[in-house]
Amino acid sequence: MNASSFDKLIVQEVAPRDGLQIEPTWVETADKIALINALSIAGFTRIEAGSFVSPKAIPALRDGEAVFQQIERHPNVIYVGLVPNLKGAERALASRAGELNLVMSASQTHNRANLRMSCEASLMAFGDIVKLVKGSSQATLNATVATAFGCPFEGKIDEDRVIGIVDTYREMGMQGVTLADTTGMANPRQVARLVTRVLERLPTAALTLHFHDTRGLGLANVLAAYEAGARRFDAALGGLGGCPFAPGASGNICTEDLVNMCDEMGIPTAIDLEKLIALSRGLPALLGHEVPGQLAKAGRNCDLHPVPEYVLQI
Template sequence: MNVWNGKRRRIYMQEVGTRDGFQSEGTFVDTREKIALIDALSDTGLAKIEVTAFVSPQAIPALRDAEAVLRQIRRKPGVVYTALVPNVRGAERAIDARADELNLVMSASESHNLSNLRMTRDQSFHGLKQVAALAREAGLPVNISLSCAFGCPMEGDVPETTVLAWSQRFIEEASAHGVTLCDTTGMAHPKQVARLTARFVERWPDTELTLHFHNTRGMGLANVLAAVDAGADRFDASLGGIGGCPYAPGASGNVCSEEIVHALELMGYDTGIELGALIDAATRLPALIGHDIPSQIVKAGRRLDLHPLPTDFAAIRERALQRDATASARN
C-alpha cells in the first residue's frame, strides 16, 4: 500500500477542541455557545467528540458546565460523545450525564504523572481501575489516554516497552476498549510513530487505537501519515488547532482538525467529514475564545479556493501579445 494515495481508505476523526482546546482558554465559553458548537460539529461527520471533562470546577473553571453541556447537546446517531474523567467522582458525574464513553488519563512518564496528577503511575492505575469497573457496571466502554507516549518534556525519551506495558495493563486488567497514545508536548516524530503504531496494531488488533498528536514542532501531519501507514485509522484533532502547549508558549498545540481532514481528503482518504461544515465551525471560534486561531486552512482557505485575476489582467495580456505581434512584424 502507498500511504500517499488513500484510495478511499476510511479514517475516523475525533474532535477534542471542546475539551482539550477550551480547557486551556482563559475565557469561559458560554454554555449555550458550547452546545451550539458541538451540535454543529455533530453534523460534520466526526466519529467521536470529546465533549468535556468532569474535573474539579476549581481546577478547570473553563469546563465547570460539564453536566449542562453533555446533557443538553443533540445526540447524532453514530457519533460517540465521550468525556474525560480523572477519578470515580468524575466518572459518576459523566455516567449520570449520559456519556457514551469514559476517557481516562494517566501518563506513561512517572515524572509527568507526578507533576500533573500528583500520583505515581501505579496509584493512577489503581484509581482508574475502579473507574473502569464503574463504567463496566454502567455498560460504558472505557478509553485510556496515555500522555507522553512519545516522550516526556522532563524525562526525555519514554521507552516503547513502557508505553506498551501500560497499554497492556489497561487492556488486560481494566478491560479498556480503546487506547489513545498521546503526544502531549509534540515530541513524536514519524520514525518513532511508525514503529510504535505497528507494534501496537500487531499486538492488539481488536483494541480501538487512537493517535493524538500535537503540532508543536511542525510534525503533526507527518506523524498522522506515519501512523496511517503503520495501520492506524483513528485520530484526535482540535478544531482550529486550539489547545495550548504549556511548555512552549506561542507554539502550536493539537493538530488542527480541518488541516488534517483537508490533507487526507486531497490524498484520497475517506474521513467521512464534510470539510466545508468543519471549516464553518472553526470560523466561529475566534469570537468564542477571543483570539485568533492557528488554523492554516481558516487563514489560507482550501487548496482550490481560488483568487481572482488582477483587475488589469486583460490589459497585461494585450500588451504582452502586442510585443509578439510587433516582433513578428519586424521579421
C-alpha cells in the same frame, strides 16, 4: 502509498474538551453546546464534549454536566467525557457520557504534575472505575497514554514502558487505547515504529493517535501512523488546545487542516469540510484571539482567486 492507504481515516473531534480547557476566556455553556451541536452534524463518530475533572483544576470546563445534559445527541455520535477518578466517572455516567476517557502519563514526572499522583496510584484508580463501568452497559472505556512519545520533564520515553502500559490497559478491560504526543515531541519514524508494535497487541479499531503540532510535525506524524496501520486520530477544530500542566504545550493538530490533507490525497474521512471551515472561522470571535489552523485562513486549493486586472490587460 499502497492501496490499503485509502482506507477511511477516522477523525475524532476534541476541541470542546482538549481545545477549550486551556482557554483563558470563559466560553459560555450555551456556546459550548452550540459548537458541539454543529460538530455533531459534520460527520464525526466521536466528539470529546467535556470534562469531569475538578472545577478548581480546570475551571474552563466546570460546566461539564450542563453541557452533556443539554446537547442535541445524534445516534451515530459517541460523546466522550474525560474522567480523572471514580467521582468523575460517577458524574460522567450520571450525565450520560457514551465513553469515558481515562488518562495516565508514561512519564512519572508528568503524571505527578498533571494528576498529582504516581502512575501506580493512577492505575489503582482506574481499577475502581472499571468496576463501576462494568455495571453499566451505557459507556465504554478508553485509556490514554499521555507523553507516549516524549516528556517535557524527562525527555525520551522508553518504548517498552509504553508497550507495558498498553498491555496493562487491555488486561484491565479498556476497550480503546490512545497514544498521546502531549507536547508535540514525536517524529514520524518514531511514530511508525511505536504504532507498528502496538498494533501487534490490539485491533486497529481500538487504537487512537493524539498528536499536537507544537513543533510543526503533527500532520507528518498522522501520515506516518496511517501508513503504519493506524486509522483513528484525534484533532481539534482550529488547532485549539494544549496541556495546562506541560511547559511549552501548544494546540492539537487542526481538524480542518487534517481533513483537507486527506481530501487532497484521496483518503476518505466522511467529514464535511465546508462545515468545519465555517465553524473554524467563527472561533476568533468566540475566543477573542486568532487560532493556529491554516486552512480557514488560506482557503482550499479549489478556492481560486480573481485574475488581477493588470494581468488581463497584458
